[in-house]
Amino acid sequence: MAERRVCVVTGSSSGIGAATVRLYARHGWNVVINFSRDPAPAEAVAAECRALGAEALCVKADVASDADCKRLAAEVDARFGRADVLVNNAGTTKFVALKDLDGLDAEDFQNIYAVNVIGAYQMSRALLPLLKRNAGAGIVNVSSIASMMGVGSSIAYMASKGALNAMTLGLARALGPAIRVNAVAPGFVETPWLKAGLGAERYEQTLQGYKARAALDAVMTPDDVAEAAWWLGAGAAKTTGEVLLLDAGLRLTRG
Numbered sequence: 259m260a261e262r263r264v265c266v267v268t269g270s271s272s273g274i275g276a277a278t279v280r281l282y283a284r285h286g287w288n289v290v291i292n293f294s295r296d297p298a299p300a301e302a303v304a305a306e307c308r309a310l311g312a313e314a315l316c317v318k319a320d321v322a323s324d325a326d327c328k329r330l331a332a333e334v335d336a337r338f339g340r341a342d343v344l345v346n347n348a349g350t351t352k353f354v355a356l357k358d359l360d361g362l363d364a365e366d367f368q369n370i371y372a373v374n375v376i377g378a379y380q381m382s383r384a385l386l387p388l389l390k391r392n393a394g395a396g397i398v399n400v401s402s403i404a405s406m407m408g409v410g411s412s413i414a415y416m417a418s419k420g421a422l423n424a425m426t427l428g429l430a431r432a433l434g435p436a437i438r439v440n441a442v443a444p445g446f447v448e449t450p451w452l453k454a455g456l457g458a459e460r461y462e463q464t465l466q467g468y469k470a471r472a473a474l475d476a477v478m479t480p481d482d483v484a485e486a487a488w489w490l491g492a493g494a495a496k497t498t499g500e501v502l503l504l505d506a507g508l509r510l511t512r513g
């Protein structure tokens with residue numbers, strides 16, 4: 259029997275990351291689940307992946323720390339001896355109204371960039387020796403519609419995801435032909451992220467407002483994003499440097 263391939267997903271104890279490791283596990287891959295704070299949700303996701311037949315490794319690591327990224331890569335090497343796909347999904351933000359320019363300071367930008375941009379860079383670099391061992395390896399960065407439409411939790415967040423898109427292009431050039439590097443840019447996704455940031459009432463209003471404007475009368479689910487992260491990571495043999503908008507037609511609006 260062929261050796262199982264391995265997918266590493268940062269920030270995979272919740273939301274999009276958790277859906278992504280579940281999908282890779284369902285496809286017969288082993289998975290690495292990462293988080294920075296609470297181990298309990300990560301262990302629950304690992305149990306679901308194991309029930310699907312995968313080996314699942316949980317690693318606490320803050321992607322903003324280069325030492326943590328290197329340790330995570332070393333743990334993957336020790337446990338599996340390989341990595342075939344990296345999904346840079348861990349992200350952070352500060353919810354600040356668009357017009358409130360005083361609501362963001364340099365430290366806010368630096369905290370957000372440290373995870374959303376530098377974290378993805380550090381994690382890609384740390385895992386590179388393992389990814390290079392396997393033909394067809396891929397990196398998928400989880401960006402956001404915020405980078406393309408100037409919507410979302412704050413201007414610092416939008417800018418960080420724009421930087422992540424640009425980094426996707428640079429890494430795609432730098433790491434080809436061995437490794438493909440792509441990104442997904444989701445619109446509104448039903449995860450704890452927006453619920454925590456907006457509060458229950460504004461969450462529901464924003465969800466309904468999004469649906470009313472989107473051509474497909476829908477918002478995204480974590481599984482929708484995982485499906486794209488599966489295709490770009492494990493398939494898409496001739497695709498690199500792509501930033502794929504997943505917005506249920508918000509950009510088009512209704513006809």
Ligand SMILES: NC(=O)c1ccc[n+]([C@@H]2O[C@H](COP(=O)([O-])OP(=O)(O)OC[C@H]3O[C@@H](n4cnc5c(N)ncnc54)[C@H](OP(=O)(O)O)[C@@H]3O)[C@@H](O)[C@H]2O)c1
Pocket residue numbers: 268269270271272273274275292293294295296297319320321322347348349350373400401402403443444445446447448449450451452
């Ligand atoms: N939800 C949306 O509408 C939406 C739309 C577009 C893009 N996105 C992007 O999708 C990604 C995932 O978001 P989500 O909605 O699935 O969020 P979520 O449900 O809140 O999950 C976030 C995950 O990231 C982990 N995490 C946070 N900071 C981390 C760090 N520094 N190092 C390692 N892990 C970290 C969290 O675990 P711990 O708390 O234990 O660290 C958790 O597992 C983010 O990059 C976000 O920008 C989300």
